Amino acid sequence: MDLLALADFNLVARHGGFGRAARAAGRPKATLSRRVAELEGALALRLFERGARTLKLTEEGRALHERTGMLLAELDETAAAISSGGARPRGRLRVSAPLLFSQVAMGRLAAEFALRHPEVRLEVTTEDRAVDMVEEGYDLVIRVNPEANEGLVGRVFLRDRMIVVASSGMARPATDSAVPAVVRGAGGGDAWQVREPGARSRIPFEPTLRLSSVIMVRDAVRAGAGAASLPISLVSHDLAAGTLVHWGDIDGPEIALWVLYPSRRLLSARVSAFLDHLKQAFPQGTPDELAAYVGT
Missing domain, CATH: 3.40.190.10 (Periplasmic binding protein-like II)
Structure with missing residues (x-):
């Protein structure tokens, strides 16, 4: 198999078209088209479905791209490291x-x-x-x-964990009455199962705000809009300053990045x-x- 033709095929597949690949590589579009056609002829396979305005990998083309793209990238990186005299970080x-x-x-x-x-x-x-x-x-x-x-x-x-917090001016109810809550997105249940030293408990809540960002949820809790479940890393400074209070750890798996x-x-x-x-x-x-x- 012609490795240069294979490299040109992967270039076109990666950029999703002959024109974009030609502009990215600074090479003639006609040359790339010819090299891909030669590879298709050598393999007796159609690697791209060519429409009037679109170019799409065939099933065989997708399999070839997935199996050879990383290998060619590794060869390029090895050659670059050798030619530069060492493994110096460079490139995209x-x-x-x-x-x-x-x-x-x-x-x-x-x-x-x-x-x-x-x-x-x-x-x-x-x-x-x-x-x-x-x-x-x-x-x-x-x-x-x-x-x-x-x-x-x-x-x-990195590891993190979810906790329930509220502003220092908001008291945790002693009964099972629902607390006002700030939640992220839709759904989310109606109670938090929390762990505290030596015990587990349930905190019912009623959403008063639904926000799409965790940062927005934290800021709303800081403003006193309700309690919320948040990563401890995001509120640890507030807890240390006493502006937020810790009601318990969420009883569930930790967050792993x-x-x-x-x-x-x-x-x-x-x-x-x-x-x-x-x-x-x-x-x-x-x-x-x-x-x-x-x-x-």
């Missing part, structure tokens, strides 16, 4: 991160990384959906409690550098470390 690094973590920490993390590694072109996309790393061209993804994925490896780099990537084999220098950067920022991975990082 695409990261997908969840909304809340991006809002409170990613701006500072990205800036510190960029200053430390000026030859890396860092691009961070904020979204909570489970992106397809290979199909969408990401090098790393950060996710909260992700489902098991045999195609990805990674590790937990994972950093995921496709393979440990031939891990690129820029990916390794970002993993090290996360470890240096959060060496123990505790909620207190995240709160301190955000607070400073």
Whole structure:
């Protein structure tokens, strides 16, 4: 198989069209079209469905792209590392991160990384959906409690926990009467199951505000609109200052932030550098470390 033709095919597949691939690579569109056609002829397979205005991978084309794209990227990175005399972080690094973590920490993390590694072109996309790393061209993804994925490896780099808090002027009722609550989104039940030293209890609530952002929920609780369930890292400074009070820990699984990537084999220098950067920022991975990082 012609590796150059295979590389051109992956270039077109990654950019979703001959025109975009040609502009990104600075190469003639006709050359890319011819090389892909030659690869299709050699394989006796149609790799793209060509419409008047669209270009879509066939099932065979998608399988070839998924299986060869990462291998070619690893070859390029190995050659670059050898030619530069070492594993110096350089090139484009695409990261997908969840909304809340991006809002409170990613701006500072990205800036510190960029200053430390000026030859890396860092691009961070904020979204909570489970992106397809290979199909969408990401090098790393950060996710909260992700489902098991045999195609990805990674590790937990931060842990957090949910607690129920309220403003200091709001008293926790002694009876089972519902408390006014600020909740995120729709649904969410009608009571919090909480753990306290030596006991478990139930706090019924009635939503008075529904907001789409965790930051908005925290700010509304600070203003006295009601109680809420929030990550402790997001309110630890308020608890220390006495402006918010802790009503108990949510009785449920902890929050684990994972950093995921496709393979440990031939891990690129820029990916390794970002993993090290996360470890240096959060060496123990505790909620207190995240709160301190955000607070400073």
